[in-house]
Structure formats: structure tokens, C-alpha cells
Amino acid sequence: MTDKQKVIVALTSASETCTAALSALASRNQRDEPEPQTSDLVVILKDLDSLLSLIYNSSTKLALALKPSSPTYSASLPVIVDLTKYTSSIAHCINLLNADLHGGTLIKEVQHNATVILEALRAVVQTFLNLAARGPSIRSGAAGEDYLVRTGALHDLITQARGTNGIPKDNISAICRKWKQDLGALDDGLREVSEMIEGVEGSESDNLEGDDDDDGWDELGLSDTGAKMNQDELARAKNVQPSSATFQSALFKHAICQVHSILRLTTLLHKRILLDLLSSAPIMQPPNVALDALLLQSHALLAASDELVASLYVPQNPATIRKDSLALLGVINALHLQLRIFFPDTSSLEQQLSGLSIEGESTPSKPKADKKWFDICFDQVTKTSTNLVSPYKPPPGVGQKPR
Incomplete structure (x- = not known):
């Protein structure tokens, strides 16, 4: 050979x-x-x-x-x-x-x-x-x-x-990298919403009041699909009451305002989990199986947020907005349960005794993560989502037929 x-x-x-x-x-x-x-x-x-x-x-x-x-x-x-x-x-x-x-x-x-x-x-x-x-x-x-x-x-x-x-180098590093990618995608979605509103605002500003108000919607973002919002829809997106509102437009405005709050809170929550829980190197790191499950909730949160943002495109459908909001709330509730691994119960006698300082020894340092902040944030998301899916009562005179 x-x-x-x-x-x-x-x-x-x-x-x-x-x-x-x-x-x-x-x-x-x-x-x-x-x-x-x-x-x-x-x-x-x-x-x-x-x-x-x-x-x-x-x-x-x-x-x-x-x-x-x-x-x-x-x-x-x-x-x-x-x-x-x-x-x-x-x-x-x-x-x-x-x-x-x-x-x-x-x-x-x-x-x-x-x-x-x-x-x-x-x-x-x-x-x-x-x-x-x-x-x-x-x-x-x-x-x-x-x-x-x-x-x-x-x-x-x-x-x-x-x-x-x-x-x-390890599993937590891999999770943080994926988490940052999800956070970047969330930020991209918010940026697209801002660009879409700014584009429509340029052509509709002569017909609407309050366009120069800084109401925080520049951080949300809707991608421009090529469709133009009418005056009522743009007013709902910018949290401005239409001059000739009907009950339906008031209903849409109520939904859009609540969606805005939900998306702002969930994006902030996602970022704080990365900074305060995943990147802070806790003294007792949760098991890898729990951390891997937490990352799956991040992916689910991104997917649900994308669906909710998509429901804001014209023509708007309040039933779709409510459905996608409930889906996002379900992900948030699951995420809340997953975060318990970072906040173990400190009421047991052993843990209380271990936290006591002995003369000549320094007291344990306060953990970086603030459990109270996360609990309040989850509570606010739940309340805002509940308001969105609850029956809406318009202000007096809105949607009423003239006599």
C-alpha cells in the first residue's frame, strides 16, 4: 500500500x-x-x-x-x-x-x-x-x-x-451569559416600541396635544410594522385621552396604560435578578438544577413579553391583549416561585443562632439582594395585571351617546 x-x-x-x-x-x-x-x-x-x-x-x-x-x-x-x-x-x-x-x-x-x-x-x-x-x-x-x-x-x-x-468557566457564568442575551432582547423590543411611536408621532403631532410630555413610553418600544396608528390609538399608546373618545377607545387606553406598567416592571425585574442574584456571587449558591430551571423562566418571560408587545400593534384587540397579559402573569408567578432558592427561610432556630455574633467576632454582612424589593415588584406586576383583565368602567361621560 x-x-x-x-x-x-x-x-x-x-x-x-x-x-x-x-x-x-x-x-x-x-x-x-x-x-x-x-x-x-x-x-x-x-x-x-x-x-x-x-x-x-x-x-x-x-x-x-x-x-x-x-x-x-x-x-x-x-x-x-x-x-x-x-x-x-x-x-x-x-x-x-x-x-x-x-x-x-x-x-x-x-x-x-x-x-x-x-x-x-x-x-x-x-x-x-x-x-x-x-x-x-x-x-x-x-x-x-x-x-x-x-x-x-x-x-x-x-x-x-x-x-x-x-x-x-462554570454553570453560573453560562447562565449569566444567556440571561444577558434575554435582557438585550427585552431592551431591543422596548427600543422598537419607542421608534415606532416616534415615527407615528412625527406625522400625527399636529393633530394631538401633549406630544412633548415625557411619560416614560420612550423606554417601552413597539417595532414599526408599516401600519399607521390613528389618533385614538396613538393617544392610547402615549397615555393621552382622545378628544372625541368612545367607550371602545377608553377601554383600549386603559389596557395600553396597564400593559405599559407591566412591561416596565417585568423588564426591570429581569435586570435586577441578573445584577442582584446571579452576578452577585451569593455565599450559598443554589444547586445547578434550580439555576437551570430559573433560566428557562427567563426564556419564557422573553417569549411572553414579545407576544404582549405584538398585541399592541394596530389593529388592537383588547381580548388578545388580556390573553397575552395573563400568559405573561403566569410566567411571572412561576419565576417568583423559582426565586425562593435565593431567599431561604431564616426563621429556623439554627439559622437564627448562626446569625448571632459572639464577642470578638464581627456580625454577618447583610446580603446584597433585597427580598422585600422583589416581593413588592412581583406584587405590583400581579396588581397591574389584575387591573388589566378586570372589567373596565370608563370615566363619566365617556362613550355615552349625546341626548
């Missing part, structure tokens, strides 16, 4: 190993959690980082050894063997992670990074396999330069995964 034939066999094996590793990663969530062989997350992630570095270096060597213009098959054989070994080791390394010990959110982030890297590695291997199998006819021109593009893409993915914004 010639060196070229050996290289073709080795590349084929490497490609199949990548496929097997990708299949193992994809099916990991469909099988029972493996028994943890080690609980040291630092060691596991350090080994994974070393493997990624080795793949980076070996892929560079492979690109030099199998350069289409002058391939050196004998020199590439040990490099291909090493790449195959590193690929199998990555799948084994990730299999050491356990959701209870290390966190489900972290595992998903590690799996995602490993998946895109292995897919890029397989593409590199397949490129060299095609070049070796088809002969010199495609070794020149654009086809022969594909290996450079794909090797560069692999290098970029590995560099990103090993960087500060790549694989998180």
Missing part, C-alpha cells in the same frame, strides 16, 4: 471518527446522565482546552503536509492519527460532565462549541480526502484552495471557543 493510499484510509477513519463524535454529542441529551468519573470541573475544562489547542496545531500541520501543489503523504500520516485521537478524546471529555454536578446550561454551551468545531474539522478532513482521492486535476485553482478557507474557519472557531466569550 502506497503512502497516498494509507493517507486516504487514515483520512476516511478521521472523518468517520468526527461523525461518531458528533452523533455521541447529539444523542447525549436523549440518554441517562453518565455516572460522573470526576467532579473537578476545572480539570475537565482544562483538558478540553488542551485538546482544542492540539487540534488547532495539528490542523495547521496537516494543511502544510497535504498542500495540494506538493503533498507529503508520509509526513501527514502521524498528524492524521493524532487528529483522530484528539477527536475521540473530546467526546470522552464532554461525556464526563454531569448536569447535577456541573450544570445543564454549561453542558449545552460546551456541546455547542464542540459540535461546530468537530463539524469544521470534518470539513477540513473531507477536503483533503477529496483532493487525495481525485488526483491532481483539482489541485489548482479555487477548488484546490478550499483547504485554506476551511482550515482558517476551524482555527477561528477554536480561537473563539478558547477565548473569554467562548466556553464558560
